[in-house]
Amino acid sequence: MLTLRLATSSDQDAIWDIFRSVIASGDTYVFDPQMPREQAMAYWFQPGARVYVAEIGSRIVGTYLLKPNQPGLGNHVANAAFMVCPKTRGQGVGRMMGEHCLTEARRLGYRAMQFNFVVSTNAPAIGLWQKLGFEIVGRLPGAFRHPQKGYMDALVMYRLLTDSSC
């Protein structure tokens, strides 16, 4: 059974395992595939971010962070980032974290959610975000340097949280 909870600092070993395996392929996030653990965990657990983990039993299989997309007068729009352990993909963990994130964001008073940099070749993520009600509102030509495909577009995706759907 899949459960979601806030992460604690004692989850960092498991989160780092997932983080490292996600960035190693260099095809979904801008993070340097060689990024050291300390830097990665400082980013994931940055001040103002809420970090969650998804567990099957006591095994952490996914993690996401939720934070304001901008400070000050833009802080009513949330931003989030998601990572699922490669071995556990396609089993509904990403969808459950996405739905949980939308619920949490609403509960915390956010009025919208924005993803700033969805790599245009990342079909599983784009498909999932569209199913969860996000629209592509912008395209950044060649903004991502894909290790195999070269300069690829990045997408800005957005959804309001003030409607009643999802």
Ligand SMILES: CC(C)(COP(=O)(O)OP(=O)(O)OC[C@H]1O[C@@H](n2cnc3c(N)ncnc32)[C@H](O)[C@@H]1OP(=O)(O)O)[C@@H](O)C(=O)NCCC(=O)NCCS
């Ligand atoms: C994106 C990611 C979080 C999805 O997690 P997941 O656990 O594999 O996703 P799920 O099993 O919950 O599948 C979610 C949905 O996406 C759909 N999907 C999967 N691959 C797809 C594809 N190639 N095209 C369209 N939809 C796709 C599934 O059909 C599923 O839909 P359903 O819930 O209606 O059945 C995961 O692949 C991941 O961690 N990727 C690496 C990091 C990343 O890309 N993060 C997001 C950056 S924007």
